[in-house]
Amino acid sequence: MAVESTPSGSVKETYDKGNLDVEQHAVAEAHLKNTTIRNLTWKGVTVTVKDRETKLPKAIVENVEGIVEAGEMCALMGPSGCGKTTLLNVLASRPTGAQKVEGAVLVNGSKPSRDTFREMSRFVEQEDALIGALTVRETLNFASRLASTSSLPKRERIARIDGLLDSFGLVSQAETLIGTPIRKGISGGQKRRVGVASQLITSPKILFLDEPTSGLDSVASWEVMSYLKGVAKRNNLIVIASIHQPSTAVFNLFDKLLLLSAGQPHYFGSVSDVSAHYESVGHEVPLHVNPAEYLLELVNIDFSPNRESAASNLEEQQRAWAASPRAAEVSRAIAQIESSSGGSEVVLETAEKKPSAPSLVVTLLHRSFVKSYRDVVAYGIRFAMYTGLAIMMGTVWLRLDAAQESIIPLTNAIFYGSAFMSFMAVAYCPAYLEDYLQFVKEKHNGLYGATELIVSNFLIGIPYLFLISLIFSAISYWLSNFQPTASAFFTWVFWLFLDLLAAEGLVVFMTSLFPSFVISLALVAFANGLWMSVDGFMVQPTILNVFYKYVFHFWDYQKYVFENMMVNEFSERVYTCGKGPDGGCQCMWQTDLADQCLIRGQGVLDQYGYKPGYMGKDVGIMMGIIVGYRIAAWIVLKLKR
Numbered sequence: 001m002a003v004e005s006t007p008s009g010s011v012k013e014t015y016d017k018g019n020l021d022v023e024q025h026a027v028a029e030a031h032l033k034n035t036t037i038r039n040l041t042w043k044g045v046t047v048t049v050k051d052r053e054t055k056l057p058k059a060i061v062e063n064v065e066g067i068v069e070a071g072e073m074c075a076l077m078g079p080s081g082c083g084k085t086t087l088l089n090v091l092a093s094r095p096t097g098a099q100k101v102e103g104a105v106l107v108n109g110s111k112p113s114r115d116t117f118r119e120m121s122r123f124v125e126q127e128d129a130l131i132g133a134l135t136v137r138e139t140l141n142f143a144s145r146l147a148s149t150s151s152l153p154k155r156e157r158i159a160r161i162d163g164l165l166d167s168f169g170l171v172s173q174a175e176t177l178i179g180t181p182i183r184k185g186i187s188g189g190q191k192r193r194v195g196v197a198s199q200l201i202t203s204p205k206i207l208f209l210d211e212p213t214s215g216l217d218s219v220a221s222w223e224v225m226s227y228l229k230g231v232a233k234r235n236n237l238i239v240i241a242s243i244h245q246p247s248t249a250v251f252n253l254f255d256k257l258l259l260l261s262a263g264q265p266h267y268f269g270s271v272s273d274v275s276a277h278y279e280s281v282g283h284e285v286p287l288h289v290n291p292a293e294y295l296l297e298l299v300n301i302d303f304s305p306n307r308e309s310a311a312s313n314l315e316e317q318q319r320a321w322a323a324s325p326r327a328a329e330v331s332r333a334i335a336q337i338e339s340s341s342g343g344s345e346v347v348l349e350t351a352e353k354k355p356s357a358p359s360l361v362v363t364l365l366h367r368s369f370v371k372s373y374r375d376v377v378a379y380g381i382r383f384a385m386y387t388g389l390a391i392m393m394g395t396v397w398l399r400l401d402a403a404q405e406s407i408i409p410l411t412n413a414i415f416y417g418s419a420f421m422s423f424m425a426v427a428y429c430p431a432y433l434e435d436y437l438q439f440v441k442e443k444h445n446g447l448y449g450a451t452e453l454i455v456s457n458f459l460i461g462i463p464y465l466f467l468i469s470l471i472f473s474a475i476s477y478w479l480s481n482f483q484p485t486a487s488a489f490f491t492w493v494f495w496l497f498l499d500l501l502a503a504e505g506l507v508v509f510m511t512s513l514f515p516s517f518v519i520s521l522a523l524v525a526f527a528n529g530l531w532m533s534v535d536g537f538m539v540q541p542t543i544l545n546v547f548y549k550y551v552f553h554f555w556d557y558q559k560y561v562f563e564n565m566m567v568n569e570f571s572e573r574v575y576t577c578g579k580g581p582d583g584g585c586q587c588m589w590q591t592d593l594a595d596q597c598l599i600r601g602q603g604v605l606d607q608y609g610y611k612p613g614y615m616g617k618d619v620g621i622m623m624g625i626i627v628g629y630r631i632a633a634w635i636v637l638k639l640k641r
C-alpha cells in the first residue's frame with residue numbers, strides 16, 4: 001500500500017502504512033530496534049558565549065531541562081535566534097563554539113562516554129551533505145558499509161536498505177541520482193528523507209535533526225516528519241528536532257515540545273498538554289488556529305511595537321512556566337530517573353562490529369570511484385579542459401624544428417604547459433569540497449577519520465591524473481615536436497603526472513583549511529600564481545632575488561617540473577643555428593658546437609643553472625612535496641573539531 005502524502009490525511013493511519021506489512025517491517029528494521037535506551041534527559045543546560053558587542057559573558061541558553069522517552073519525537077521550537085541549534089548541539093554532544101557549557105545530558109539517567117554517545121546517536125544537519133552523483137540506494141548502501149563491518153551478509157544489508165526505502169517512501173526513487181548542480185536529481189523533500197534514512201541505516205538509537213523541514217512546503221514537511229515518526233515509533237527510537245513554524249499536522253506528529261524564547265524555557269511537556277498549560281497561565285489557545293503559530297507569536301517579541309512591555313510579558317510567561325506544577329514534575333521525573341540508574345553507564349548491546357581502517361578506505365575508494373566517473377565536476381571537466389589545452393598548445397606550438405628559433409618557443413611551451421596544467425587543478429575545488437562536507441558529517445557521526453579520507457582521496461586521484469598526463473602529452477608532445485624519443489616522452493609524462501599530483505595536494509590542503517568555494521579557489525589560484533613566478537622561468541634561478549629564492553623557490557613544485565622538463569628537452573639535443581645575411585653562421589647560444597653551426601642544448605640550460613643528473617634527487621623532493629601537502633591537509637582535518 002502506498003504511503004499517503006497529504007497532511008490532511010489521518011496522521012495515525014498514514015504513518016503506519018508502507019509497502020511492507022507489520023511483519024516485514026519487523027524484519028527489515030530489526031537493526032533499528034532500540035532495546036537499550038529508555039530515555040534521554042537533560043538538566044540545568046546553560047550555554048554562555050562572549051557577547052559580540054559588549055564582549056561580556058551572555059547566556060544564550062539558560063537552565064533548560066527535559067525528558068524524551070524511547071519511541072518519542074520531541075520538537076525544539078522558538079523564534080529565530082532563541083537558541084534551538086545551540087541546545088540541539090549540546091544535547092547531541094557536538095561543539096557549540098561557546099565559552100562555557102554547563103548542565104548534564106544523560107542516557108538512562110547516567111552520563112555516557114563521548115564514544116558511546118557517538119555510537120548511539122546521529123545528527124542530521126539542516127543542509128545535509130549528500131553526494132550528488134550517487135543514487136538514493138547507493139547513498140544508503142555506502143552509509144551502511146561505512147558504519148558496519150563487511151561481515152554483515154549482503155542479503156541482510158539489502159533488506160535493511162529496502163526496508164528504509166520503503167519506510168521513507170523512496171522505493172520509486174531508489175535508482176535516481178541525488179542530483180548535482182548540472183544534473184537534476186530528487187526533490188528537496190526527498191533529499192531530506194534520504195538524509196534521515198542514510199543516518200538511520202547506521203542503526204542509531206537517538207536521532208537529532210536541525211530544522212529538517214526548513215525550505216520545504218507543508219506537504220513535503222509533513223512527509224519527512226511522518227515517515228520519521230513511523231520509524232521512531234515502530235523501533236522505539238528517540239528523535240529530537242528543532243523546527244520552525246510547523247503546520248498543525250506536523251506539530252501534532254510530535255509527542256513532546258520544548259518551547260524556548262531568548263534561551264529561556266517556556267514550556268516542556270507533551271504536545272497534547274500545551275494548550276492546557278497556556279490556558280492555566282491566562283493565554284488560551286484559540287480554536288481553529290495552528291497552536292504552533294499561536295505559541296510562536298506569543299513568545300516572539302522581535303517585532304513588537306512596544307518592546308519593553310513585550311519583554312516584561314515574556315518574563316512573566318517564563319516565570320509562570322518555572323513556577324508551574326508541570327515544570328516541577330519534569331524536574332522530579334529527571335531526578336527519579338537519575339536516582340534509579342545507580343550511575344551505571346549504558347552499554348549498547350546491539351553495537352555492530354565497526355569496519356577496519358583498510359576496509360573503510362576501500363569503501364571510500366569505491367564511493368569516490370562511482371562519483372569520479374559519474375560526476376563530470378570530479379574529473380570529466382578537467383579531462384575536457386586538458387584535452388582542449390593539449391590540442392590548442394599542440395597546434396600553436398606546431399611542428400617546431402630543432403633549430404635555434406624554436407628554443408624560446410619550446411622553453412615557453414614547457415613553462416606554459418606545466419604551469420597551466422597545475423593551475424587548472426583549481427577545477428577540483430568543488431568536487432573536493434563536497435567530499436570534505438561529507439567527511440565532516442561522517443566524522444561527527446563517528447564513521448571514519450582524517451586518515452581514511454586523505455588516503456582514499458590520494459589513491460583515487462592517481463589513475464585519473466596519470467591518464468590526464470598521458471592524454472595531454474600524447475597530443476601536445478608530438479604535435480609540438482619536443483625531443484622525439486620514447487624515453488624523453490615518458491620522462492615528460494612522468495613529470496607532468498607529479499606536477500598534477502602536487503597541484504591536487506595543494507587543492508586538498510587549501511580547501512581543508514578554508515572549506516569555502518570562493519576562498520579556496522582564490523587561495524589555490526594565488527598560490528599557483530606565486531609558484532609560477534618563482535619556478536625559474538620568469539626570472540632565472542641564477543638571478544632570482546634571495547628572498548624568493550630561499551623562501552619559496554626550493555619548495556615550489558613547479559620549479560622541479562620546469563627544471564626537469566627543460567633538462568629532458570635540452571640536455572641531449574642539438575639545434576641548428578641561424579644564418580646571417582652573408583650566409584654565415586649566427587648562433588644565439590655559443591657552445592662548443594658553434595664552429596659546426598650548431599647549438600648544444602646544454603648551452604640553453606647553463607643560462608638557468610640547470611644540469612642533468614639530478615632527476616633521482618628531484619623526484620625524491622617532489623614526492624616529499626606531494627606527501628607534505630597531504631600530511632598538512634591531514635593535520636588540518638585532525639585539528640578541526
Ligand SMILES: Nc1ncnc2c1ncn2[C@@H]1O[C@H](COP(=O)(O)OP(=O)(O)OP(=O)(O)O)[C@@H](O)[C@H]1O
Nearest residue numbers: 049050060079080081082083084085086096097098
Ligand atoms: N558562539 C557564539 N558566540 C556568540 N553568539 C552566539 C554563538 N552561537 C550562537 N550565538 C547567538 O546565540 C543566539 C542563538 O543562536 P542559535 O543558532 O542557537 O539560534 P536558533 O534558535 O537556532 O536560530 P535560527 O532559528 O534562526 O536558526 C543567536 O543570537 C546567535 O547569534
